Amino acid sequence: MSGADEHAPSSYVVGIDLGTTHSALSYVDADLSEGDAIASWDQELPQLVAPGQVDARALLPSFLYLPHASEFTDADRTLPWTEATANPYIVGEFARTQGAKAPGRLVASAKSWLCHSGIDRRGAVLPVDAPAEVQRISPLEATVAYLGHLRSAWDRDHPDAPLAQQEVTLAVPASFDPAARELTAEAAMRAGLERVVLLEEPQAALYAWIARSEGAWRRDVSVGDVILVVDVGGGTTDFSLISVRESGGSLALERVAVGEHILLGGDNMDLALAHLVRQKLEAEGKSLDAWQLVALAHGCRAAKEALLSEDAPESVPVVVPSRGSKLVASSLRTELTRAEVTRVVLDGFFPKVEASARPAQRPRAGLTQLGLPYAQDAAVTRHLAAFLARQANTTPGNTTFARPTAVLFNGGVVKSTLLRTRVLEVLGAWLSGVGAPLPRELPGADLDLAVARGAAYHAYTRRGGGIRIRGGTARAYYVGVESAMPAVPGLEPPIRALCVAPFGMEEGASAALLAEDLGLVVGEPVRFRFFGSSVRRDDTVGTVLDRWADGELEELAELEAELPTSGRTPGEVVTVRLQATVSEVGVLELDALPREGAERWKLSLDVRHDVS
Amino acid sequence: MAEQSLSFVSRFVLAYIAFFKILFDGVFAARVEAARGEAHAPDVPALQLSNPQLPKASPPPRLREAPTDAALQLLALLQREGRFIDFVQEDVSAASDAEIGAAARVVHDGCARALKEHLELSAVRSEDEESRVTVDAGFASLGVRVTGNVRGEPPFTGTLRHRGWRAQNVRLPQIAEGHDVSVLAPAEVEL
Numbered sequence: 001m002s003g004a005d006e007h008a009p010s011s012y013v014v015g016i017d018l019g020t021t022h023s024a025l026s027y028v029d030a031d032l033s034e035g036d037a038i039a040s041w042d043q044e045l046p047q048l049v050a051p052g053q054v055d056a057r058a059l060l061p062s063f064l065y066l067p068h069a070s071e072f073t074d075a076d077r078t079l080p081w082t083e084a085t086a087n088p089y090i091v092g093e094f095a096r097t098q099g100a101k102a103p104g105r106l107v108a109s110a111k112s113w114l115c116h117s118g119i120d121r122r123g124a125v126l127p128v129d130a131p132a133e134v135q136r137i138s139p140l141e142a143t144v145a146y147l148g149h150l151r152s153a154w155d156r157d158h159p160d161a162p163l164a165q166q167e168v169t170l171a172v173p174a175s176f177d178p179a180a181r182e183l184t185a186e187a188a189m190r191a192g193l194e195r196v197v198l199l200e201e202p203q204a205a206l207y208a209w210i211a212r213s214e215g216a217w218r219r220d221v222s223v224g225d226v227i228l229v230v231d232v233g234g235g236t237t238d239f240s241l242i243s244v245r246e247s248g249g250s251l252a253l254e255r256v257a258v259g260e261h262i263l264l265g266g267d268n269m270d271l272a273l274a275h276l277v278r279q280k281l282e283a284e285g286k287s288l289d290a291w292q293l294v295a296l297a298h299g300c301r302a303a304k305e306a307l308l309s310e311d312a313p314e315s316v317p318v319v320v321p322s323r324g325s326k327l328v329a330s331s332l333r334t335e336l337t338r339a340e341v342t343r344v345v346l347d348g349f350f351p352k353v354e355a356s357a358r359p360a361q362r363p364r365a366g367l368t369q370l371g372l373p374y375a376q377d378a379a380v381t382r383h384l385a386a387f388l389a390r391q392a393n394t395t396p397g398n399t400t401f402a403r404p405t406a407v408l409f410n411g412g413v414v415k416s417t418l419l420r421t422r423v424l425e426v427l428g429a430w431l432s433g434v435g436a437p438l439p440r441e442l443p444g445a446d447l448d449l450a451v452a453r454g455a456a457y458h459a460y461t462r463r464g465g466g467i468r469i470r471g472g473t474a475r476a477y478y479v480g481v482e483s484a485m486p487a488v489p490g491l492e493p494p495i496r497a498l499c500v501a502p503f504g505m506e507e508g509a510s511a512a513l514l515a516e517d518l519g520l521v522v523g524e525p526v527r528f529r530f531f532g533s534s535v536r537r538d539d540t541v542g543t544v545l546d547r548w549a550d551g552e553l554e555e556l557a558e559l560e561a562e563l564p565t566s567g568r569t570p571g572e573v574v575t576v577r578l579q580a581t582v583s584e585v586g587v588l589e590l591d592a593l594p595r596e597g598a599e600r601w602k603l604s605l606d607v608r609h610d611v612s
Numbered sequence: 613m614a615e616q617s618l619s620f621v622s623r624f625v626l627a628y629i630a631f632f633k634i635l636f637d638g639v640f641a642a643r644v645e646a647a648r649g650e651a652h653a654p655d656v657p658a659l660q661l662s663n664p665q666l667p668k669a670s671p672p673p674r675l676r677e678a679p680t681d682a683a684l685q686l687l688a689l690l691q692r693e694g695r696f697i698d699f700v701q702e703d704v705s706a707a708s709d710a711e712i713g714a715a716a717r718v719v720h721d722g723c724a725r726a727l728k729e730h731l732e733l734s735a736v737r738s739e740d741e742e743s744r745v746t747v748d749a750g751f752a753s754l755g756v757r758v759t760g761n762v763r764g765e766p767p768f769t770g771t772l773r774h775r776g777w778r779a780q781n782v783r784l785p786q787i788a789e790g791h792d793v794s795v796l797a798p799a800e801v802e803l
Binding site: 101321328331 | 685688692698704710712715719789791798802
């Protein structure tokens, strides 16, 4: 590392929440913290809120706007740091409000695109609907822009401790695949953050709960508890199971399972309500344009929060402001009733279902538009049932699903008491059906900032303070090798999956060398199919799977390798073995080692896959 | 200011020099004039200061122009978040109460959000309105005004009619150099 290590470590450790809809940065002063008493702060994030106006907020909306050359003057885009006007984009609150009025120039949900295997994630593809003249950017660049903004805000307030040299924990969804993790780490490097470690978001939420309790968490859980983290953010839903164990006489936490990537969140709920209200207005002969629908979704969010609280009113008025200056004459007013919100949000997104329920999978139409792979089933509870069933073997007892004993909620949506109660109710029904005790709710932290604060606490534990959640990688990984068999027309040769990385590899650990010899052709690109499994936790390196159950293995981005020709003749077949390593950052790396010689060639995850 | 008296001879010499200097050096003369005014100030009874009819013997408490930038900025903020200007500029005489009520929700929600974000408001007096309260001497500088039958000497006891509002903290967005704050809301042209 270039010079960073020569500096005396500062007393700060930093946590970053790079959310789908909002980003935040929190930090802990390790010198002022002692044991359970943590001295932590949230970084103020100056951002454009209107042309020429900069305001400091706790959250940076993860939106990026690509303005037209004549849209704003340089003065309009001034930020407290000088280099900002050089950027061809605007980030934060103003990007979001302006983007609602000119959606063709708005980049949103870059994080979800970063995890989308159907696109070239380094390619300039966003915004998807941009007019041809707009200089599009890649999901990676958008991520660099958000991190760069956080860095500038930090550096301005801490000139003696630039973020580049701080120990930073960056939270990513637990369901991120190795390629998305690698891209996030790369974005951090490109934003100038040199000392980054990745952490799963649900773990960050649990760390925030630990930090906030100032030690009292040890009374709230005991050995044998299994904590289910339900993280429903603006755009994604993430589940994790964390078990409470005993280690050397004290409590230890271990993350035992993570869920799949589910693109389903609070924004979907607001939009569902907005469409309902739009139908009501259209029935009265009033029509809405796209901007008004966005305004309506905002209004519905507020109404939803009011109607899903305890002792909620029967109905809440929703007003869609006029676009023109005649506010009184042209605004549209309607009402959202408690029954409607209950039907759409509570029963639509959190229906009471059996433990055996599974999310519906509609086959996608042959020609789909380039878009995010949104969850096809909107029911969070059905996704939860599927997750617990898949992870049945993580908890003791012979059941068809894992049995959590406590629930920690995270994310803006679950601020609503009724939603939390509904999840607990549904889960409770499943558990009492098998004679297990009802789950209890762990008191959550500030749901908007919990992930950033938890990440900062994690960075603090890496300095030796506080308690660490153990876990390592959340999946076992496999390379696909075609079986040698006579070609049969119309039949793909069957594939075998060889385990290269077992479940639960910690940062900095290397897996054993895969004993199987693989032949690579010098000078020719070679591709391997690559799989992950979040359920096969006992496979070791070299385990061979000839067949696997549906959903047991998930196909990930392909691995590519191109052997350098130096010292070899092109076309020559070299016998190699594979070895997996998890870097200090938390990124999975695969190397090919020739049988002879001490070389190591890195295999890269193909993130340039284009939609076919 | 440390005042030191000069001897008669020194004063005489100084007066002689000063006479010509004042006569021929306008800048010096102006400074002497200013020094005279300053020396006078403590001698003027305080009462005269507040009486604009009396000749100006010394600088009275000045009235200053309030900076307009922050006012315009706050207005723009209320318009952006809560459509405040649209609302008060519209002719509502023909509108129904239901229409005004619907629009008022937009204004109320938005302006409340803007105020919450940028001002920290608190009541001047924490007691319940309509309760009996006592105000001590010096209340005027504490943001309390007495009304009704005002006589005698404080402390006064009376009924709290309004709790008052105080901005504990104002935090407006920073403005870029050269930004035109007089545009409270830009005209929008959809292409």
